[in-house]
Structures are given as structure tokens and as C-alpha cells.
Amino acid sequence: MRVGILTFHSSYNFGANLQTLATQEMLKRRDCSPVVIDYRDPWRTEMYRTRVSPQQREAHEAFIRRHIHLSPLFRSEKEVQEYCEDSLDVILVGSDQVFRLLPRWAPKQLMRRLRTGSASSEWTEVSDRLPVYWLPWPKTARRTPARAAIAASACGTAFYYLGRSLQRQACRSLLDFDFVSVRDDWTRSMVTWLSRGKVKPEMCPDPVFGLSEHFQPPPGEAPSVDVSKTILVSADFDAKWLEEFRRLAHDRGFTISNLPDPHMTYAFDQSDFAIGLPLSPLAWYGLLAKAAGYIGTRYHGLVSSMANGTPAVSLDVSNRPRVIKTTSRPYDLLCRKAGAAARYVPVNWLARPTPAVILERLMDGPSLDAANRYAESARTRLAQVFDRILAGAEAAVRV
Secondary structure, three states: EEEEEEEOOOOHHHHHHHHHHHHHHHOOOOOOOOEEEEOOOHHHHHHHHOOOOHHHHHHHHHHHHHOOEEEEEEHHHHHHHHHHHHHHOOEEEEOOOOOOOOOOOHHHHHHHHHHHHOOOOOOOOOOOOOOHHHHHOOOOOOOOOOEEEEEOOOOOHHHHHHHHHHHHHHHHHHOOEEEEOOOOHHHHHHHHOOOOOOOOOEEEOHHHHHHHHHOOOHHOOOOOOOOOOOEEEEEEOOOOHHHHHHHHHHHHHHHHOOOOEEOOOOOOOOOOOOOOOOHHHHHHHHHHOOOEEEEEOOOHHHHHHHHOOOOOOEEEOOOOOOHHHHHHHHHHHHHHHHOOOOHHEOOOOOOOOOOHHHHHHHHHHHHHHHHHHHHHHHHHHHHHHHHHHHHHHHHHHHO
């Protein structure tokens, strides 16, 4: 079965690259012929180009060349549509935040426009029409592949501020999907609301939970340093905080180091050694898989840690009021799904957890056991969702 994966595969972002690989490899194990649709959105491409160094960009491009099976390059929605209708049995959208929309007239965007002159955020373009990931073209009399969404997310989308026209477009697109699975409760609420209750999405964990089970990284892309006794920190703390955290970590027999993001290293003088850029996505994943612990803000840093049994504390620096924590991806994963609330730590101008609190939560046994149980169940659930999508697609193809 020919399955086209439409996602953020080309973003210079470790998590985006890893979830693409995980999805591709899970399909291969099911005797499919997966191809990643090489659509490169001009806005997203330019956004990453200005924020990520040439050396780090090449690390991501090298990963894509080595490990991702690509279609021809497409620059427009029309090209993607024609390729899908001519070449595929299934269009699989996701995972990642492929359903995210940025309402132009939401209060946050209005304030941003007054402050900066643009409603678009640093990482997301404002939405005047549905992006290609919603498959916004109508089904036609031509050969029509099945449409499915795998662990799609829209966390943070203030969907109730979307314009009426965009709401109608979204409803039509959702109704044209044969199967919709989402990664978090917020996105489930959004899909249900936009479809007027006609689409009831299933929950599906992030595919990165299944990466180690389906893919063995080549030796040349393994981490170059031993981090088995190292706690990785991927967040901004002041020097005094880090000094105290290092002292406490040393007392327990650990070292500490930074863990980079593609656009910054998070290097700090108090580290026992430094991890620099460029860094391949698989090396980043390998560091998290083998570390003694992870403290950071990245969702896929949390997922990669949990998938490999690495203790992790997720820092939520979004300054969300407690009443809208439901838009937080780590809150959804740790507090609602895994039952590991101790590992979710809001950090804002009111809440500044001490080094002792962070280390205590990192080493907390009951919440680590809960996280490990969730990771195991996530792998099982992932397999079930993939099998359901493919079974439905096979039935549609036979018809």
C-alpha cells in the first residue's frame, strides 16, 4: 500500500524530524511503501533559515537525505493535491502540530499586532486560510486516496476566535477525513467543535514513543559523549540557580550539562562539560535515551526521555494561567495521561522552583514508574491506531 506522509519533516527541529522517521518506520513494518511528501512551505522554510545556523541546517538536511524516503519537491498545494491523487492509496497527515491555526483576531494576536505590527508569532504564521496539512481540496471524481490524521495536534490554537469562513473550511476538511486521531485533549475538543460533533477523533500517542522499537540508529550517529551519569538541562536558569543545582547533583553522583536546541545551545558556565552544535536529530535523541535525567521545555525532549525510561522534568514557561493549562502539551501528557504530575513544573514570574525541588521531582520514584507505564501503553496504542488506519484504507481500496 502506498502511503504518503504529510508533516513538518523538513523543519530544522529535532522533534519534527524524529516523528517523521518514526511514522515512516512503523509503516514499513506493516508492509507499506511509505513516502514523505516533500512539501516545503515558503514561510516555514524562511523562518527556520533565519534562526538556525548553516551548520545546524545541514545536520537536519543530512538526516533527511540518509533516512527519509522523499517524494519530488513541491512548493504549492496544487502540486501536492495532484501527486496525492495520482500516486497514493493513503494520505497520512501528522503527527506534530499539523492542525495548529493562528486566528488573526484572537486577543493575543491583536496585542502582538499593536506591539510588533504583525499578528504572526515568532514560530507560526497567522491563518487566513487552511494550510495544506488540512487537505483543504475537495474530494473529486478522480481516484481519491483515503485520508487519515495520525496524532495530529493543535495545542495552543484559540479555535473559538477563528473567523466563520475558516471554521466552515475546517469543518468541510475534517468531514472529508476517513480517520482522525489526535495527540491531546485540546485538539480533540477543537476537532469536535469545528466539525459540529460529526467527527469524533481517537487519541493517539506521539509516534516517537515507538521509534526505538522500529529503528536502530547507525553507529556513526550515536552520541559522542557518555551521559549515563549526566543530567541534561535545556532551559535558561541564572548562574546562582545552576551553581546550586550542580552542587546537589554532584552530591548524588551526577554531572550536569546543557542539551542544545537547533537554534541555541543553552550553554552555561556551571556545566561539567558542554554539548555543542551542530547536532544530528538522532544524536540528540540518543543523548536523551542514555542520560541520567532531562530538565527542559521541549515536548519531544520529554517524549524522547519517557520513551526510553529516562527521568524527565518538563518546564512549562508559557505563563499560562492555571485555568487554561489544557492548552499545554506537557500538562496534557504528564498530568492527564501519564499520571505523573510531579514531573510537570510551571516556571513563571510567580513560580520559581528551587534546584532542590527540581532534583527531587526528577528522582521521584512513583511518578517515574507512572511515566514508564504510560510509555509502554503508548507503544501498544500506537500500533493499534496504525493498524486501524491501514485496515480502513485497505477496505476503501478494495471498494
